[in-house]
Amino acid sequence: MHAFQPTFQGNMAKDGNFLLEMMKHRHPMSSNFPTILLFTFILFAASLAAADAKDTLLSGQCISGNETLISKSGVFELGFFAYDGWYKYNLGIRYKNLVERTPVFLVQYPTHFSIGAPLCFLKDKLYTIGDHYPSENVLWSSEGNGSAASVAILLDTGNFVVRDEMNPSVVMWQSFDYQGTGDALQPGAWIASDTVTGASIMTNTNDFFPYYCTLQIDKRRKRGFAINVGGSYDFGGASYGYHGTFPDWMVTYKEGVDSVQLNVPKSPNAIEFLKLELGQVSFLRWSGNGTFGTWQPLWSFPSSCSLSPFICGAFGACTQAGKCRCIDGCKPTLADEWDLGRFTSGCSSIHPMKCDAENSFTTDTFVLLDNLQGLPVSEYARDEPATSSEECKSACLSSCYCTAYSYNSGCKIWQFKLHNLSLADSPPYSSI
Known part of the structure; x- marks a missing residue:
């Protein structure tokens, strides 16, 4: 997955207009390897993996690194x-043979690990060693009363469990109870209210910085859920909420415990799973x-951008007809997903921006947006002490992370x- 920050600046200014500078992300050059040597290595590696x-x-016992x-x-x-484009690693479960856009189902709340971090199992404790204090992250503990015959096993359902080796029906811990800490949910896993703490177990995603999105059950309705979108966790500005209902063919509702379980196909x-993206599940x-x-x-849900x-x-941008389209100067980031009606991957700019281009001779260009319905709300929008559109443009140009500016009786970037x-x-139109 490529991480990029489209920046918008330029050389065309007009009072009361929103001006954008476009870039496109770069793709690394691929390397060529001798075909015979590569094929031999793949066969050798596959035989080792099978063994x-x-x-x-x-x-x-422990596993660590690439184990x-x-x-x-x-x-x-x-x-x-x-996970989520981070340079660190998280303990998770994934489909082994899907090499393209495979989801990662987190086993615990996102905790960054070095590649050499171990997952270890003792008869009374299952734990990982993280990079931050407290370095020991306990997934399961019997508080010293565990059975010497307990084992930790990854089942064919994708559920990672601690159970009695002699009596497999005795499950002491399972990852399905804690999977609602990432942005994907496996069939068989739960979205629920923790009856011990009273806190909601939520699916969340950080892949849309600076926004976050959470999905949790709505206790007021059978199979109900709520999607909440906001800025970063310390953002005191606007947030958005959307309420829906899971179809009964997709989930099983547990009466009295305020939880739903994703049905097994x-x-x-x-191969199915539930995916949370920005403003949509x-x-x-x-x-x-x-x-x-x-x-x-x-x-x-929602099925139309008119709601979200x-x-x-x-x-x-969402049109009045409820259809998504890229703003001028941009194209779909993942065209095949757009063809299937999935738009949350968004758009990326067609032209390189000066501060990200590989040569310094690139000229920034502007695209004018003057038919917006309201201005975008972001904690990263700020007022600048500019007295003209040219000064406002200069303020935006001074930062490679500036994506837009507007001058209308004042400067905002x-x-x-x-x-x-x-x-x-x-x-009425809004212009930015």
Whole structure:
């Protein structure tokens, strides 16, 4: 996954208008390897992986680095994986054979680990060693009363459990109870209210900086849920909430415990999961031949950007007809997802910006947006002490993270990506 910050600045100014500078992200050059040598290495590595594959940790055993647990079916693997574009790693579970856009189901709340961090199992404790205090992160503990026969095992369902080795029906801990800490949920896992603490277990995503998004159950309605979108956690500005209901074919509602469980697919070959993105939750099924393919949405809420313009992604705008489109100067970041009606990947700029280009001779260009329905709300919008549009433009040009500016009886500039844009068909228009 590429991380990029589209910046908008330029050389065309007009009072009361929103001016944007476009860039495009760079792709690293690929390397060429001798075909025979590469093929031989793949066969050798595959034979080693098959010989070493295991699904269980016994007391006193650990995994670390690139080591993983692999379910007996070969469908799931557990290990330390990069998540949300971070350079650190998180303990998670993923589909082993899907190399393209495979989700990572977090086993614990996002905690950054070095690549050499271990996951260890003792008869009375399952824990990881993190980079920050407290360095020991305990996933499960029997407080000294554990059975010497307990094991930690990755099941074919994708559930990582601590259970009695002699009596597998006795489960002391399972990852399905704690998976609602990432942005993806496996079939069989829960979204629930913690009956011990009273706190909601939420699915959240940080992939849309500077915004966050959470999904939690709505206790007022059967199979109800709420999506909340806001700025960073210390942001005191606007937040947005959307309420919906899970279809009964997709989840099982547990009476009296305020929880829903994502149903297991009826077909054993179906690969499905629940995905939370900015302003939208979707139930996706893998469609493809072998390891390559795409995720088809079977259900999404909201289904139209008219309710949540956030679902058009960064630099995407919602039209009055309820359709997403990229603003002028941008194109869909993942065109195949847009073709399937999934727009949250947003848009990226077509032209390189000066401060990100590989040569200093690039000229920034502006795109004028003068038919917006309201201004984008962001904690990274700030007023500047400029007395003209030229001074306002200069203030934006002075920062590579400036994405837009507007001068209308005062100067305002925006930094980082722009979300929640709507286009108006008739006055009053807003210009930024």
